[in-house]
Amino acid sequence: MKYLLQRIAFYLFTAWAAITLNFFIPRMVPGDPVQALITKYQGQLSSQAIDSLYVLFGLDKDKSVWEEYVDYWSQLLHGDLGLSFTFFPTPVSEIISTSLPWTLLLVGITTIISFFLGTGLGVLAGWRRGSWADGLLPVTTFLSSVPYFWLGIIAIYLLTGPDSFFPSSGGFDNGLVPAWDQYFIPNALKHSLLPALTILISSVSGWILSMRNMMVTVASEDYITVAHAKGLSDRRVAMSYAARNALLPNVSGFALSLGFIVGGTLLVEIVFSYPGIGFQLFQALGAQDYPLMQGVFLIITISVLVANLIADVAYLLLDPRTRKEG
Amino acid sequence: MSKPVLEIRNLNVEYGLGDQAVRAVRDVNLTLHRGEVLGLAGESGSGKSTLAYGMTRLLPPPGVITGGQVLYHPEQGEAYDVLGLSDRDLRAFRWAETAIVFQGAMNSLNPVHKISTQLTDVLRAHRPEMSEAACNDRAREMLKLVGIAADRMDAYPHQLSGGMRQRVMIGMALILQPQVVIMDEPTTALDVVMQRQILSQLIELRERLGFSVVFITHDLSLLVEFSNRIAIMYGGRIVEEAPAAAIYRDSLHPYSKGLLGSFPALRGPRRELTGIPGSPPDLKGMPSGCSFHPRCPKAFDPCSGNIPVLGRPDTPDGPTRSVACWLHPTEQPVG
């Protein structure tokens, strides 16, 4: 338990650091792009919305940094991330709450599939060295060097078109209304196939390679020799002894590379105009919509931290050595 | 002397292939008899562990067995060559007939599984007909046998001390009642008191259960105390083999003498510790003739030119022992 508490404390600390970073970045910007936008929307903004933006971007020159910081936190804790300029006058929090599920489902599910698939193939490649699975390695090296978004472009170029099964953009057909019904769900699934495939192809190779290397390293441990000496079946030695131990560093690696993976997958959303967080970030960038950008960054960071915590719990369940009391 | 249980004939083990191959075990002949403790001694690099891993085919790449036989005599039926078994038969043979206790008990147990799982998975692999309950009973029984409370069944390896882990390994080795138990430096990682405790327990178990032991260590004084016969290896060959007492009282090979001189005896009169000058030979560039001759205080003409054959020496107890040394030329080679 102490381990878990330590980890939670660390993630809280990191969340604090990220939020503080988010607080300072706009304050270091030369010029006042936000001020300009406020001026532009002068008549349409309520005084409350203007106050909120002042706090978020440090436009109030009379306050000390500390006072601003306190205000910033109290505003965040009330869920107020300001108003979006791209989708004026929708609050940022509302945009995020509608687009987050799309990202969580697409990126979350594909990342998990990719991890398991890659780990499985890595077990094969590492256990049967010199077999066909080793032939995968050069291919996967190349694929892992391809930027996610470019692979997405190629996928659209090759696989979509007027007659194709795959839609080239969006999360669902225009005529549909998001709902849990028999019209919307299959349509949304169809739209997510190609982005999911893109993420899968470019991310799976990393897992194959790292798991293969861990298998090779673990295979020379004494307990593997003992397992062979015990006359256990090849399958049992490979899975219950080698793979089971090789999985541990791969899980902690999974947690730590989430930040990198998420960055890449956001780009896939952009290429496919998939209605998730990444696509919103892209639109915010185009319109210099700072409140939305900041909100998206915060929500991405917090999601990654939560995912990290989940991976830590998984590690805790997998490794009895961290489970010991004390 | 009783019947043989394991006969190694001209076993050759190499590391690597082709030109770069290093011969680690050279034409080794060794017989383990039913119920005896055979000690195998030598410095590191002498090939003693390679021999143990080679005869069980557990040597990791790039090790290869380039020749020889390992004949196993089951209690009933014909002897067969372990090196000729198919993978399937070898799996069935392993642990059921010869079990191994490895060097460094710390890493021999899988850190992520409970002790009980690691004890019972042997039973599941070899005795698929046994019920879950029967497997657990047997595992508990083995723990009791080696003096570990049955409530440690659910413990993980990291929760046990080094001595306890090695006991678990011994219990695990005996779970299928094998004929042969090979112990590769089983106690080097433990303190001296623990070493003796575990070895005494092992000898007592052997008397009760009747298995044979191949005991590999660099500590000759331990062997003198705990084994019936001792074989001494140098440069991948056996240079002397004799009853333990004979090795201790009057070893014939200068290398055995040197090895004895480098350990304090725990019993008997005090001796001066001498050690052996020089270092073990490089397997890649073995000296010609007797590989020990560059370090041998008694080397003379023939030593550098010809390899001495392992044979019966010309001494009163000659028929019970063998040595490969030009000081004791022989007309009766063994092999």
Add this chain to the structure above:
Amino acid sequence: MTIPTSSIEQVIPGQGSMAQPESGKPAKAKRQRFRFVTNKKAATGLIMLSIYVLFAIIGPWIAPYEPDARSNDLIQSPSGAHWLGTTHLGQDVFSQLLVGTRSVMFVGFVAGIVATVLSVIIGVTAGYLGGKTDEGLSALSNVFLVIPALPLIIIITSTLESAEDWLIALVIGLTSWSWNARVLRAQTLSLRRRDFVDAARATGEKTWRVIVFELMPNLTAVIASGFVGTVIFAVLSEITLAFIGVTSSTTWNWGTILFWAQGQQALAQEAWWWFIPAGLAIALLGTALSLINFGIDEFVSPRLRSVGKTKIKTVDGRTVRMRIGFTPVLSNSPAPHTQASPTPVVRKEVTQ
């Protein structure tokens, strides 16, 4: 706040074994460094990389057109005049690609150097000094590690007024050092316990001398691998930034080409020459750098080398595979290999 040491060494998949590099003795380092080049993967990667470096230097001079120069050949497929076709403004894609190489390599290397210097300072200091310093620095690198780097870089660059190459390189370098710092810290920790470091400290060497002369030579492989990894990341990040239009769309890099291709519906117009070459250039550069890193990994931990020969022929002509747990038996004839002199071998009779 820090993660237990045991798991830190496992942090980098496939590099856990780096904590015990087999190249332990400093004296051997030189000869082994030379051997590294003979590693096939590393050599291939280095050759590919040097071609890129060459184009980064001479690209702008040998480019047949100005990358911005418009012409009347709008969206032309590849031809003798335009090897890789033209854009919607009649610009030569091949020239854009050549000119863009410099910016990509510049940002990659500068960011790599910045991140490597930072990671060495932070990682080695944390690992060597230990105690509170270590705790603080480790917490810092862990924070940077879990905060998603790319979104952070996007946010920062989008607030910059002029996003020039060196500024982007700096931002990427300043945000992507943490991974390497972690690996270096773990590696330093394990080195610090070694005899030769102890010996140097016992003889009263100054701390900086121990670090520079005793530790650093043994960290070379890890530092190099970290540098190469960061270059890959920096190149991908720069291209991504250009692709989503955060950075200036007038300085050319491969991301800029893709930005215009995407913006001008190159896909819908089937103008494959507009986006495929740039993507391939990125992928091949990434492959080259990955190959170098595999070479370094295998150099540091020989176990990872793909086994040269896995299948061997036995005496009776069967093929067996080298694998753990089942040592191949090439021959099980009981005849001895070397004839011990002088008499032929006779089977020992079992004495009862």
